[in-house]
Amino acid sequence: MKEDITLIPELSTTGVYTLLLFLPKEVNLNIGKLGKKRFPEGHYTYTGSALGKGATSLKHRIARHLRRKKRRFWHIDYLLANENVSVKAVIVAETKENMECNMNQYLKKVMGAKVPVKGFGASDCRKNCGSHLLYFPEIEKADFLVQRIVKYLRSSSGYSFFFSRFRGMNNKVKKTPARNPPT
């Protein structure tokens, strides 16, 4: 299988992203100051944005999320450090706007996602999301979820890009030309 991490240099500097995670069995993990938390098996999304340059740019952020060994700083670092957790897909949209809460609320309200751990990844949240990690108890096949995320990001930013590590899923980059090129 092609190593998808090689696609990271193609990412734009700033944008919003959603990581699609899969957990094949329930785990109990210590999440920094949140303490010990239970994560049931299934699919999760984690949505964030990277609006800076250099170390705070989108490509650095995604590369960091995909690297297992690192100092644990964010809540998501504790989850991604667990050997059972896999990142199945990364969906990214180029934007300079902070639209992570909009993306997250779409997943909650339209896709029926639940808040698995209150306050997870939400220290910068402006819209009362409850958590930027979401859990999808009823989704067995996540390719549908990826398609909906791509569609949402495309309609709200005009540009989206995704790469995945899915078996049985199109493993190529999908780069959609911007209808309204980002300024």
Ligand SMILES: [Zn+2]
């Ligand atoms: Zn939020």
